[in-house]
Amino acid sequence: MSRFSYHHFTVLPGLLLAGFMCLLYSGLSAAGHLDIRIAYFTQLKKPPPPLSNLDPFIANKGIQGARLAIRDNNTTGQFTDQKFHLHEVEAAIDADVTVAFRKLLADGYQLIVVNLDSEKFNQVAGMPEAKQALLFDIATRDDALRQTSCFSNALHLLPSRAMRADALAQYMLKKRWQDWFLVIGPDEKDRLFAAAVKRSAKRFGMKIVAEKTWQHTHDARRTAQSDVPVFTQGVDYDVLVVADEAGLFGEYLSYRTWKPRPVIGTQGLVATSWHRTHEQWGAVQIQNRFKKQAGRWMEEEDYSAYLAVRSIGEAATRSHANDSAAIRKYIFSSAFTLQGYKGRPLTYRPWNGQLRQPVLLAAPRSIVGVAPLEGFLHPRNELDSLGFDQPETTCE
Amino acid sequence: MKMNYCLKCLLTLVLCSAAARAETVFVTLEKDNALAVVDPVTGKLLQTVSIGQRPRGIALSRDNRYLYVATSDDDSIEIIDAETYDRVGRLPSGEDPETFALDPAGKLLFVSNEDDNLMSVVDVDEKKLIKTIPVGVEPEGIAVSPDNKWIVSASETTNMIHWIASESLEITDNTLVDPRPRAAAFTADSKQLWVTSEIAGTLLILDVESRQISKRIFFQVPGLTPDRIQPVGVVIDRERRWGYVALGPANRVAVIDANTLEVEKYLLVGQRVWNLAFSPDQTRLYTTNGVSNDISIIDVKEHKVTKSLKVGRFPWGVVARP
Incomplete structure (x- = not known):
């Protein structure tokens, strides 16, 4: 050849x-x-x-x-x-x-x-x-x-953030966790990851049923145990998607939500290259x-x-x-x-x-999946089912 | 008359079962720390024997009396009596042995030490490590030419075949091959070396005399994207009529016409097929299917999969004993 x-x-x-x-x-x-x-x-x-x-x-x-x-x-x-x-x-x-x-x-x-x-x-x-x-x-x-x-x-x-969000979205689609509650940190990077999550939701036909911004304050009455249940109350959703790239509050969401729901995103189940x-x-x-x-x-x-x-x-x-x-x-x-x-x-x-x-979907002590997940097809390379594909690119 | 008939029946039965046990297949189970013992004629799992940790590569001694099994997490090669399945000794192997090959006389054993970028040479009778040879990054596949002139080692990350002269046990040549070479096999006449590349999805035919690539074979399976085709194990029959390549997560064995070097057909086997072994008479081919936890038995004449058989978790290596 x-x-x-x-x-x-x-x-x-x-x-x-x-x-x-x-x-x-x-x-x-x-x-x-x-x-x-x-x-x-x-x-x-x-x-x-x-x-x-x-x-x-x-x-x-x-x-x-x-x-x-x-x-x-x-x-x-x-x-x-x-x-x-x-x-x-x-x-x-x-x-x-x-x-x-x-x-x-x-x-x-x-x-x-x-x-x-x-x-x-x-x-x-x-x-x-x-x-x-x-x-x-x-x-x-x-x-x-x-x-x-x-x-x-x-x-x-x-x-990229888009690839990570798509990897998580593929998993949520597979698990039929279709209604997402999006929690966003106050940082600019958190906003960017949230934007990628929203793009993925649209791409994979999922619904963002609620979106809230987490505020950091110095109020001594706010503890994870008291705050997270209230914060997540009153919404009907399948999965809590968190955008907290600096890791300032996301770790405190698991096990503390009002309803028993999995946490995914920058904490909980994460999308990572390694x-x-x-x-x-x-x-x-x-x-x-x-x-x-x-x-x-x-x-x-x-x-x-x-x-x-x-x-x-x-x-x-x-x-x-x-x-x-x-x-x-x-x-x-x-x-x-x-x-x-x-x-x-x-x-x-x-x-x-x-x-x-491939993007790894990792829990703290185990690999849960590797995206692209089976069944997510692509005409040329299944890896291009993650992130901005050629038809979507705005680069020249 | 009746008695005679019964006797005949009995005799037939005895003969049949004797014929049936004329061959035993051994399969290493990477995640069970065990060896599966299979009767390939009846297609039955006879026994599961516990051995050391993370057993992978397996070979039979030239006199068929012993099995050598690389127990990677124990950093040794176990010697197992092929009749009683008792462990009768250990060979030093260097760290994390995975695959190995015996020389034609069965005296020297060559082992890849993946973590250390070394190949160890072990004297089987003396049970002694006699030499280590630095090779490329993550050496894996090893083969010895039937004419005993060459030992080749494939480095997965260096993407090279290292040619080690048997006489001097020194590297005398290197051939750059396609990404992540996994396994290598010589043809019986020692004229060709077949090398699989897991990441490029190719089979390379190397001319032994020039040590250069003479042909590159691509695989195409309808309905599968090229990146799912990841060739690993390769065997060629004694007559150099047919070669077989295990295609990993493509779940197929490719049949290659060894004369024309064209792919003849693809046989659907179990999931993530890695290693292959012939029956001693080369009428059957056995495959280890790591993810579906079974082995497939292929009729070599018909090129048909005749049976698949659950053996245990992560079947890795396979060998057939007459």
């Missing part, structure tokens, strides 16, 4: 006596030695106010996944005579990220894993100097970035390798950074290239498939750079 490009490999039997070290210089060396320089760019984050001591604040989400992938790439690289380098840059908390980012570009980095919030991602991706670079966004879930900004130099690794309870499709292997390296469970940003660096590795190995144009071209070609421990080949949507991937 001509759409695949494979290279001829040479045997160098004489070189192999020294064993393992020798492999660095032999094997698939027809194309010569290649260095692939990847940058990881992030900004130091302020720890949020702690709600409980259960889950410690993780300051280095993301980078550990990139480091693991660099190791994997280099294990492969010793057979292909390719060396992958990871250059880590961390901007200060209040720094203007464009300054550090501009320097990174000036230093010649073109393949950049970016761990920034959506506002700052917009700033760096839109810089004229970044036009030729390929940015792997591992931290945003913004639909606007994928539907209106439409940066042609950006790939988005995390599932979860510590996930172990199918070889996931146990990467969970073990990650824990050994990082001393903690893999988070979504780590998984995304892992896939970003592995995407570069896969493209570089197959295309024998290290520049952003060739890597981008290979990633969007039909030959590219990435294995991501979720049972289906992962690819990128050409219309908005979003990584196509």
